[in-house]
Amino acid sequence: MAQLIKIYEDNPNQKDLKRMADAMRDGALVIYPTDTVYGLGCDITNKTAxxxxxxxxxxxxxxxxxxxxxxxxxxxxxxxxxxxxxxFKILKRNLPGPYTFILPGNNNLPSVFKKKKTVGIRVPDNKIATELVRLLGNPIISTSIKDDDEVIEYTTDPSLIAEKWDKLVDYVIDGGFGGNIGSTVIDLTGDEPVLLREGKGSIEL
Known part of the structure; x- marks a missing residue:
């Protein structure tokens, strides 16, 4: 059963976040808030997770x-x-923020992603997310929490998220109501930026 942990973004509880980071290192799946929708994440170095x-x-x-x-x-x-x-100027100007930037990958990618030529990078403007990464010591692999509902694409209430994902994840961090618009996805692998998905972030870079 998933544990629902309340953490306030303006003053994140370091003890609780450290517990989440330690659990992720051991393979835990954690749902956490970002500056857009809630995300499902794990330690990038834990293949089982x-x-x-x-x-x-x-x-x-x-x-x-x-x-x-x-x-x-x-x-x-x-x-x-x-x-x-x-x-780099585009990244620096827009991050932290509600963007996913697609960049060319390199040989340091975890072995399971070695065949991928690109990587999607996010630096959310959310202290809970960035503090969790800092305490973990390496990036979190993440994917958005999406619903099957045709009307409501993203659940925004963390207590409802915990109910829906109770049997699938280990922890749900309640950082308040989330957004219902995903990040803006921009491909930076070519000569000019290419918009792949318009989301919360402005497309004026």
Missing amino acids: LEKIARIKGVKLEKANFSFICEDLSNLSDYASQIDSHT
Whole structure:
């Protein structure tokens, strides 16, 4: 059964977040708030946890398009390559923020993602998410919590999320009501930015 843990974004409880980070290191799946919708995440280095998320989403792990949630841009070169000054300026200007930027991947990607040529990077403007990454010590692999409902695409109430995902995840962090619009997805692998999905982030870069 999933534990619902209340954490306030303006002053995140470090003890609770450290407990979440330690659990993720051991393979726990955690649903947590971002600056857009709630996300389902795990430690990028834990293959068993990665496989669980892939099963939940009904995709093959090596082909899954998960986002990498980072604390900031300092570790970008760990997973992305060929970041020129123009690309970096776009990232620096818009992150933290409600964007997923698609970048060329490099050879440091976890073994299960070695065949992927690109990586989706997110730095949410949400202290709970970024503090969780900082305490974990490496990025969180993440995917949005989506509903099958045709009307309500994203559940925004964390207590309802905990009910729906009770048997599938270990923890749900209640950081207040989430949004119902996903991140804006922009491909930066070419000469010019390409909009792949319009979401919460402005498309004026």
